[in-house]
Amino acid sequence: MTTRPELPGMPESYWMATAPGTRRPASETDTTADVAVIGAGMAGLSTAWELTRAGRSVVVLEADRVAAGVTGYTTAKLTAAHSLVYERLRRTRGPEGARQYARSQQAAVERIGAVAAELGVDCDFERSSALTFTTDPQHRAVFEAEAEAAAEAGLDASFVTETDLPFPVAAAVRVAHQARFHPRKYLLALADDITARGGVIHERTRVTGLTEGSPCKVTTERGTTITAKDVVVATHYPVFDRALLFARLSPRRELVVAAPLPASAAPEHMYITDDMGKRSVRTAPFDEGRRLLIVTGEDFTPGAGDSHERFLRLDAWMHAHFPVGDTAYRWAAQDNDASDTVPLVGPFHPGAHHVYVATGFGGWGMSGGAMAGQLLASLITGTEPEWAGLYDPRRLRSTVREGASLLKQQAEVARHFVGDRLKSGHVDSVAEIAPGAGAVVRVEGRRCAVYRDEGGAVHAVSARCTHLGCLVAFNEAETAWECPCHGSRFGVDGEVLHGPAVRPLPPRTL
Known part of the structure; x- marks a missing residue:
């Protein structure tokens, strides 16, 4: 192996x-x-x-x-600049809807700054601009339209082509007066x-x-x-x-890697792009003379395969583009996208x-x-x-x-709910599961989620998510069972790590 x-x-x-x-x-x-x-x-x-x-x-x-x-x-970006959202809101909710979104989100940024000051919280609150960028010149018109829509909505937004990233960009929308902090x-x-x-x-x-x-x-x-x-x-x-x-929410996970770099080489602002499988960049105070670069990306649906290779790709991208030291931290975040x-x-x-x-x-x-x-x-x-x-x-x-988005999401849920049951197991028997790995195995007619720890001991639980019954899949990099339908996550002993499930996966005897 x-x-x-x-x-x-x-x-x-x-x-x-x-x-x-x-x-x-x-x-x-x-x-x-x-x-x-x-x-x-x-x-x-x-x-x-x-x-x-x-x-x-x-x-x-x-x-x-x-x-x-x-x-x-x-990743703790505190901003009203939510990627390319304002042109879409202007089309779907009208100019006033876009303005309400901008006002409410910017008010939230200011609220956190004011509360932190009132309570005297040392939470590394720092002002910064937020930039959404692309490296593809063909997308320039999209970014020009977004900058116009964001400015019309009331944000201090502008279209730019120059940033302090260590590589060129083709276009970007810059929104000033945003922030980052230690959440x-x-x-x-x-x-x-x-x-x-x-x-x-x-x-x-x-x-x-x-x-x-x-x-x-x-x-x-x-x-x-x-x-x-x-x-x-x-x-x-x-x-x-x-x-x-649940019919209007799509769960997704993103991976995060972080490494120190010299403060003199740290980007001053916060960045995000949908290029390259999505990349988000910000820094945080770290130690004397250094800041921590935090890079997020590699979106995927919970349960849709292991994140090991995704972590390696994200880490390689960070080291290829920034003068960072050894990677200090890695983690994963989970979000839900509303269909509209x-x-x-x-x-x-x-x-x-x-x-x-x-x-x-x-x-x-x-x-x-x-x-x-x-x-x-x-x-x-x-x-x-x-x-x-x-x-x-x-x-x-x-x-x-949002009808099209709703249908697409529910078709994906149905694919997992029905299709995963028609598949044969990832392995034919528990004996094939290597230490540190997990797989869904059919045992006496029932699908069991089986994990073998590094010591060789086997841990078996039901493979049916206790939320609505979809089959879970194993994420080896994070040592967890994940439901691809609605994002519930479980430990190898069946413990609920992340809802919407509220009941653990029942244990199974092999």
């Missing part, structure tokens, strides 16, 4: 490695609050903080640790301020049930019940399917009166999460920002426009 090259760097997010945080107790008793917030990432904690500031009593329920999910593995340091400080104001945060408390009503009731895997007038579902991918939002580009933030479904959702940030969850916090807090306290309709999950006009 051919030995694959070792992956470079520590397999951990830089944000997680440099901000360990304080552990918070799990929910052990029933409790009552004005608002229950499910999820302690950017959207959940931003909402909880805005509500405690407004005088509401809040309980936050987190399945893992504060800011240790998607938010702890982001976990910021959110840990936000969590401390929430509790200082009387809010309660429970970690290691996975929510498994929601009963809507007056009041609402949230139940957890620990058997506790939180009674609240209002509930916010901010779990990245909603853990409840009653709104059928715009996040879904507001009432959970047409009949919801006290349940709200925040999802579909499409890779821009830092500004999107802060925006969601302001929007949801306003709705719950009785006001409605001008852009509430833009993000409303109940929107119908855009659902007609």
Whole structure:
């Protein structure tokens, strides 16, 4: 068997490695609050903080640790420049829709800067421009149109052909007055301020049930019940399917590598391109005389093959284009794309009166999460920002426009749901699985997800995702089982690593 090259760097997010945080107790008793917030990432904690500031009593329920999910593995660009979004919004939502999007996202950038200053948070908040670029001269007209649309929407945007990247570009859209920061340091400080104001945060408390009503009731895997007038579902991918939002969300993973480079050679601004399988570049403070270059790319659907080669390609690209040292960190992020580009933030479904959702940030969850916090807090306290309709999950006009995207996504889900069952297993028997590898194997008529650890011990669980029943696939580089339909991820023992699944994969005896 051919030995694959070792992956470079520590397999951990830089944000997680440099901000360990304080552990918070799990929910052990029933409790009552004005608002229950499910999820302690950017959207959940931003909402909880805005509500405690407004005088509401809040309980936050987190399945893992504060800011240790998607938010702890982001690239932490804080910007209203979301790649090539404004020309599309101008066409699909009209000039006013594009302006509302720009105003709300830029307001979120400013909000984080203001809160960090107010709380005295040392979260490496730095101002920077954000540039979307291409190396293909044939795309120049697209970028000229985007620069015009972004400027018309109210951003300080311009078309440029010169950057401080160490290679030439054919065209770029530059948006000034954006920022970058350390998201976990910021959110840990936000969590401390929430509790200082009387809010309660429970970690290691996975929510498994929601009963809507007056009041609402949230139940957890620990058997506790939180009674609240209002509930916010901010779990990245909603853990409840009653709104059928899974039909409008496409999960994807991106890989990240990071390495130090001399401060004198570090790009001053933030960059992103869809060229080369997508590449996103930013830097962060590192140590004396050096900054950390953070490069993101290699998008793929969870469960769609192993990420080992993708990590190697991304790392090779970073070393080929920048004067970096040895790779220090590597990690992966997961995002959900809304089928019509715009996040879904507001009432959970047409009949919801006290349940709200925040999802579909499409890779821009830092500004999107802060925006969601302001929007949801306003709705719950009785006001409605001008852009509430833009993000409303109940929107119908855009659902007609997004028909093609909806059909494409559901066809992909159907392909996995049916097609994966028609395939033979990756291997014919458990004996063929090498140490450190995993495969779906048919055992006595049932498909089992089987992993053999480096010591040779075999770990077997059901291969059916506990969300809606798609078959999982093994990601060897990240040692996890992944569902290609809706993005749920599981450990080799079946533990839920990432929703929407809330129940583990049941163990199987071989």
